[in-house]
Amino acid sequence: MFKGLGGLGDMAKMMKAAQEMQGKLAALQQQLATTLVTGESGAGLVKATATAKGTLTALDIDPSIFNAEEKEVVEDLILAAIKDAQEKAQEKTQEETRKLSEELGLPAGMGLPV
Template sequence: MKSLDEILNMAKNVQDELEKAQANLDTIEVEGVSGGGLVKVTATAKGRIVGINIDDSLLAPSEKQMLEDLIAAAINDARGKADAASSAEMSKMTSGLPLPPGFKLPF
């Protein structure tokens, strides 16, 4: 059986690794696209939007509603990819930990 000090030390190590993983998520970039690539949104795995690229062909006033819809779709696509990248990073960090099934990090 492990002592309280060993358990606290393990908890501290887990916390340190979690902080590193969280910091790393802001360096991973994903790109969401819509309209066959006419609108692209770049986001970090933490969900921070870092760029939007709109094809010049969409910049006509008559295309305003479609452009707004495409931007929303691209942001949602980027968010989905950011969530997947975040989950993959967190899985790497927790793969060696003896966590009970269904236990989610961060707390």
């Protein structure tokens, strides 16, 4: 009468695994939102700090570079530092996503929505 209900146990396992994965993804997203990376340009004269999710949080500019005649150079250094921070944020996100994928036993290269 109840033939074939053995598959319900497998379905329950799959649902539990999916919930576990969802929880771990949420934890990773929170971690990435609070992990900071710093990009630099001009040998450290300009530093940009961002979250691993790519949100710019701080900009530190050495006062020695403020010179009205070199405004374009300063702007370029600022942009370069921000770009460096964004690249480091992306690298950190990829690294943490890869670690989580391995922990969950997912195939290499499988994209997780973070």
